[in-house]
Structure formats: structure tokens, C-alpha cells
Amino acid sequence: MKPKQAGWIVAAAAAALVAAGAITYAVAGDDGADRVPAADSADAGFARDMAVHHQQAVEMSYIVRDRTEDEEVRRLAYDIAQTQANQRGMMIGWLDLWGLPKVSSDPPMTWMGMGDMPSAGKGSLMPGMATDAEMERLGTLNGRQAEVFYLQLMTEHHKGGVHMAEGCVEKCTVGVERRLARGMVESQESEIRLMADLLAERGAKPRA
Template sequence: MRRGPGRTQWAAITAVALALLFAGGAFTVASAERDEAPRTPATDSADAGFARDMSVHHQQAVEMSFIVRDRTRDESVRRLAYDIANTQANQRGMMLGWLDMWGLPKLQSGVEPMTWMGMGTGGGADGALMPGMATNAQMDALRKASGREAEVLYLKLMTEHHKGGVHMAQGCVQKCAPGVERDLAQGMVDAQQSEILLMADMLRKRGA
């Protein structure tokens, strides 16, 4: 009578099967990790261009907000200015951190702002660096104003600043690779559109 495989043989067969199973699983995990590995954008990509340009755009919003904080005692304007300065300073830090992580320069010489959006001339009106950004003359006027005059000027300048920022963030939503940066851009669109409505109401209350 022919006997089947012994206990030792079954143990060996089981060991081989488990080894093949684990090897296949390890291969699948490794493949998945390669597929999900962070992608490094090119220096002329929408991802890098947005991070650079929005960092500059945000920096001016932070500066304007600190200026008006010292030029008025109105709590609603000071609170709005604090929120904008805090939010945009944090977002700016994130975007500059991404550029560092990608090993890309924070400034790109010889390339106009917003070229990544397909805009031939990155600057806005009256010599502003980008659409929505205040000119040097407007920044000087804000520094010299006080009280209600400073509040109205800040709200008007920041409204235009937000409109330019929304336009740029929408560009990233359309052109940036899926991921945290595009999610951040969509968050900027939502938050700044909401603040535009808030500032319109604040301007109406000031008869502007």
C-alpha cells in the first residue's frame, strides 16, 4: 500500500507555500510604495510655479495686515487682519517647505510671475508684481492712513488682493498634480471667497 506524504513532507510543502505567499505580498507592497512615492515636480511645473508665486503674494497680504493692525483700533478689522496674517503666513511656510523638499529654488530668475498659468505678462495693473497685489504707492498710502481711512483702504486693497489670489489658486486647482498642494489651493479659493463677502459687508458698514 502506497503511503501519502508524511508529516515532515507536509511541513516542508507548507513552508514553501507560505514563503511564496509572503514573497508575492512583499512584491505587491513594494510596487505600491513605488507607485505612491512622492513625485518631485519640475522647476517649471505648475506645482513649483504656484508655490513660488503664491508665497510672494501671501507675503504682501501679511505685510498689509500688520500695517493696518497698527493704524486702527477697530476690533473687527484688527481681528480680520490677524486671521489673514496668521493663515497666510502658515500657508506660505508650507509652500516654501515644499520647494525645499523638492530641491527647487524659491525664486526663478528670468521667468515672469504666473508664467506657469500661461499668462504672458505676470504683472497686474499700475506696476503691481501680480494681479491683485498692491503697488508701492498703495502700500505707502496705507502706512500713512489711520482710523476709518486706513480701514477702508485696507479692506479695498485686500479685496483686490484676494481676487488675484483666488484666480491664481484656481489655476493650481486646474493645473497642479493631485495631492496636498492642489487641496491647499482649493482651500484658499473657498476661504478667500468667503472673506471677500465679509469685507464687502464691512465696507458697506463704513459707507464705502
């Protein structure tokens, strides 16, 4: 692994640890974590939507893990799967603590004022999410083709996740949730840069 890439992985891991540590503050009732947000609040909307968004990233990462033997891509996929599964658990846990539903009748992204805005022509999917057809295609590829397609899909996924997390940083009122969102922005932006390098090494680039 190149030193630059190793540095980005370390930086992303550090940011993820900071974000994961947020749950400690939540248990302690840190600035706003002991208040119950409304069901239609940005806090609840972000937790619900990002939990779904993260779940697809976890599924995508486990698919590519079994479709390639490349250690760099497998390591990245494992890190993304573990980090996002842990963060998803936090958000589901907060909804439980708040006594709020984990699903809503409102369209995704309503908390950001985007509930009636189709995402890149993908209907009700949230920003950056892959379609069912794209997920199915990933499961049919092997080796370098799987690596490239995964890196392209995950780059888009991360960009959508960063957009959502920045929305929470701006709109959420629970301090611990804002810190988690800020950690997501930092770690996913770092991984976007790493994935651009991995794509370039494979003679490819992010999709337009």
C-alpha cells in the same frame, strides 16, 4: 459683531484649517506629494508666486493692525496674517523638500501662461497685488480711512489670490497642493464677502 459676519469668519477659519491640514498629507506622501515636480511646473510656479503674494498680504495686515483700533478689522487682519503666513511656510517647505529654487528667472505667472501679461497696468506684479505707493499710503492712514483702504486693497488681493489658486486647482499635479489651493479659494471668497459688508458699514465699496 453681526451673526452673519461671525458665520463668515467661522467658515473662513474652517476652510483655513482644512487647507492647513494638507501638510499632514504631504508628510505622509499623499497622492503625488512624494513626487518631485519640475522647476518649471505649475506646482513649483504656484508655490513660488503664491508665497510672494501671501507675504504682501501678511505685511498689509500688520500695517493696518497698528493703524486702527476697530476690533473687527484688527481681528480680520490678524486671521489673514496668521493663515497666509502658515500657508506661505508650507509652500516654501515644499520647494525645499523638492530641492527646487524659491525664485525663478521667469516672470511671475508664467506657469499660468500669463508671464508676459502686465497685471492691471502694474507691470510685473501678480494679480491683485498692491503697488509700493499703495502700501506706503496705507502706512500713512489712521482709523476709518486706514480700514477702508485696507479692505479695498485686500479685496483686490484676495480676488487675485483666488484666480491664482483656481489655476493651481486646474494645473497642479500634486494632490496635496491642489487641496491647499482649493482651501484658499473657499476661505478667501468667504473673506471677500465679509469685507464687502465691512466696507458697506463704512459707507464705502470695493474699488472697480
